[in-house]
Amino acid sequence: MDFTIKTYKSLLQILMEKKYLFLSFQEYIQKKYSIQNSNLSFVILRHDVDRLPQNALRMAQLEAQMNIKSTYFFRVINKTFKPNIIKKIAELGHEIGYHYENLSTVSKQIKNKKYKTNHNNKYINKLFEYALEDFKMKLKELRKFYPVKTISMHGSPLSKYDNRDLWKKYDYKNEEIIGEPYFDVDFNNILYITDASREWNNENINKRDKVNxxxxxxxxHTNDIILGLRKNILPDKIMINIHPEFWANNTVEWYRIFLYRKIRNTIKKIFLKYTNN
Ligand SMILES: [Zn+2]
Known part of the structure; x- marks a missing residue:
């Protein structure tokens, strides 16, 4: 059974054994120029918390027990934004970041309103303006609990808007944000591994969370990564993006996640098939 907390622990253990230095995303950004071309082996461990924040806390506790620091990017939506959990994760020594999705959220809110009619440019301008407002407002919410310095985009696979496009018009550095993985990491230098959709680097389902x-x-399987590390065939610089919602502590939980993913992945596949053509 893959995607269990036990397997996750084995993955962290082999990284430790192989002397990878664990970095939060903020630490990586701050040290970037001195370490990116060095001989140092490091892993930037990051979590996009889409849902089930209690799973994130469980993972954060395991990492803290192992003396590992990572970054938890939280969505600011009701089911995910739980201040008590966020505070606890921060107290364990982890970094908190913002998992933003403002263009897709705002596009749903102002759909069919007056801006949509005839004036397409006007609509787009308003959309971006409101999305930036939404970004600032939610960042402020999160900053009540942690001095957030980094962000990562939520893929919103069912939206036609790519949330990163907000930064074609605006600059997150103006909001005192120092890094966004898709813009501030050289993925030819750093191997990117993600469990999005509970499958490793599955680009068929994973519309946006991928890199060239x-x-x-x-x-x-996770064991393929563990084996690659054991045989020393993986690069010495890695970013791993783990979604805590996919990792189970027992069999019942494992099947619950399995069913949820199966239904969701089927919807996504059908949707992507009809929108990609
Ligand atoms: Zn996400």
Whole structure:
């Protein structure tokens, strides 16, 4: 059974054994120029918290027990934004970041309103303006509990808007944000591994959370990553993006997640099939 807390622990253990230095995303950004071309082995451990924040806390506790620091990017939506959990994760020594999705959220809110009619440019301008307002407001909410310095985009696969496009018009640095993985990491230098959709680097389902790079690794199971590390065939610089919602502590939980993913992935596949053409 893959995607269990036990397997996750084995993954962290082999990284430790192989002397990878664990960095939060903020630490990476701050040290970037001195370490990116060095001989240092490091792993930037990051979590996009889409839902089930209590799973994030569980993972944060495990990492803290192992003396590992990572980054938890939280969505600011009701089911995910739980201040008590966020505070506890921060107290364990982890970094908190903002998992933003403002263009897709705002596009739903102002759909069919007056801006939509005839004036397409006007609509787009308003959309971006409101999305930036939404970004600032939610960042402020999160900053009540942690001095957030980094952000990562939520893929919103069912929206036609790519949330990163907000930064074609605006600059997150004006909001005292120092880094966004898709803009501030050279993925030809750093191997990107993600469990999005509970499958490793599955680009068929994963519409936006992917990067262009020179690396050609296929991982069907977490154990393939562990084996690659054991055999020393993986690069010495890695970013791992783990969604805590997919990792189970027991069999019942495992199947619950399995069913949820199955239904959701089917919807996504059908949707992407009809929108990509
Ligand atoms: Zn996400």
């Amino acid at each position: 790079n020179k690396f050609k690794f296929t991982f069907n």
